Amino acid sequence: MLEEATEWLSRRSWTAADRPLSRLVAAKRKAGPAGSVSVVLPALNEEATVGEIVETIRRDLMIDAPLVDELLVMDSGSTDRTAEVAAAAGAKVVHRDEILPRLPALPGKGEVLWRSLFAASGEIICFVDADLKEFDSAFASGIIGPLLTEPDVHLVKAMYDRPLGAEASGAGQGGRVTELVARPLLNLHWPQLAGVVQPLGGEYAARRSLLERLPFPVGYGVELGTLVDTLDLCGLDAIAQVDVGVRRHRHQDGQALGRMAAAILRTAQSRLPVPPGVIPIRPGITQFDRSPEGGFAPRHHTVDTVERPPLVTVPEYMAARRAA
Numbered sequence: 001m002l003e004e005a006t007e008w009l010s011r012r013s014w015t016a017a018d019r020p021l022s023r024l025v026a027a028k029r030k031a032g033p034a035g036s037v038s039v040v041l042p043a044l045n046e047e048a049t050v051g052e053i054v055e056t057i058r059r060d061l062m063i064d065a066p067l068v069d070e071l072l073v074m075d076s077g078s079t080d081r082t083a084e085v086a087a088a089a090g091a092k093v094v095h096r097d098e099i100l101p102r103l104p105a106l107p108g109k110g111e112v113l114w115r116s117l118f119a120a121s122g123e124i125i126c127f128v129d130a131d132l133k134e135f136d137s138a139f140a141s142g143i144i145g146p147l148l149t150e151p152d153v154h155l156v157k158a159m160y161d162r163p164l165g166a167e168a169s170g171a172g173q174g175g176r177v178t179e180l181v182a183r184p185l186l187n188l189h190w191p192q193l194a195g196v197v198q199p200l201g202g203e204y205a206a207r208r209s210l211l212e213r214l215p216f217p218v219g220y221g222v223e224l225g226t227l228v229d230t231l232d233l234c235g236l237d238a239i240a241q242v243d244v245g246v247r248r249h250r251h252q253d254g255q256a257l258g259r260m261a262a263a264i265l266r267t268a269q270s271r272l273p274v275p276p277g278v279i280p281i282r283p284g285i286t287q288f289d290r291s292p293e294g295g296f297a298p299r300h301h302t303v304d305t306v307e308r309p310p311l312v313t314v315p316e317y318m319a320a321r322r323a324a
């Protein structure tokens with residue numbers, strides 16, 4: 001590991017317990033408007049888990065301790081009762097189509113995260129996946145903390161163990177795309193980021209002033225893209241990570257993760273210098289299923305290539321910010 005990455009690992013890695021909630025509430029009060037916090041849950045068909053996450057954040061971080069000002073569930077085109085369950089639990093629910101209607105929404109997680117910056121009012125934005133099980137509010141307060149106490153930190157990633165399926169405990173075998181794709185990619189091409197334990201983790205908090213200057217890949221490339229772009233824009237020391245324990249969530253199957261990996265590889269390749277003459281990045285992946293006739297049937301999937309522009313370049317966003 002680069003010496004810079006090793007030093008970063010020791011200097012910018014904390015635990016949630018390092019910043020007690022009482023200290024964070026005091027720091028928030030002292031910060032005034034700059035300390036306003038919005039928690040955003042991107043949700044596509046998460047009726048089974050979104051309610052408990054919303055209730056836990058509301059109870060622990062809005063009622064018992066006034067750390068979070070706003071709790072948004074961004075409906076990513078759900079066809080189940082996600083919106084109803086989230087609203088009943090106390091979240092403000094915003095459908096992706098409500099935001100910037102001149103720009104029809106595209107499918108994808110990054111799309112709703114980008115749009116959430118329109119809908120949210122906080123100067124600190126905390127993203128939390130809506131499929132988490134056994135959710136602990138320290139997942140949110142732990143990563144919000146450094147943004148209230150360390151002025152030169154702009155992006156904070158959660159780090160955790162990731163048991164897979166029936167695994168009871170331990171470091172776990174989860175984070176399959178992290179271990180097979182993202183970590184090798186980062187170590188080979190962005191070795192400064194080799195110390196980031198969970199580069200693809202869906203729980204991260206950042207200053208709006210950073211996020212609004214980043215492009216957003218519309219799909220699953222959003223985590224890798226924002227991490228690499230933050231390094232390029234602000235430098236390694238602007239990034240930190242906080243240990244929040246164990247993360248359990250719903251797991252997708254291997255082919256779904258293969259499509260996720262393709263999106264992440266495309267996001268990475270679009271940020272790497274392309275030698276002349278190299279075949280341009282093909283926006284597609286073919287996978288195979290056993291066909292009823294006995295052979296293997298190819299299934300073609302497109303790989304998303306759209307990246308939303310930094311919001312500071314979007315007139316409606318800047319007008320809304322001036323009016324706020």
Ligand SMILES: O=c1ccn([C@@H]2O[C@H](COP(=O)(O)OP(=O)(O)O)[C@@H](O)[C@H]2O)c(=O)[nH]1
Pocket residue numbers: 041042043044045046076107108109112128129130131202249250251252
């Ligand atoms: O098009 C999408 C895909 C995913 N998600 C949400 O993004 C989070 C992470 O997605 P997922 O669980 O599919 O990723 P995994 O954790 O399996 O890598 C979850 O809250 C999803 O509901 C979303 O809002 N829109």
Ligand SMILES: O=C(O)[C@@H](COP(=O)(O)O)O[C@H]1O[C@H](CO)[C@@H](O)[C@H](O)[C@H]1O
Pocket residue numbers: 109129162164173174175176177178179200201202203220221222223224250251252257260
């Ligand atoms: O880290 C990973 O390898 C993937 C898949 O995790 P699992 O193998 O299902 O534990 O999960 C993450 O990747 C997505 C793409 O960045 C994020 O959007 C998810 O929030 C995150 O869970």
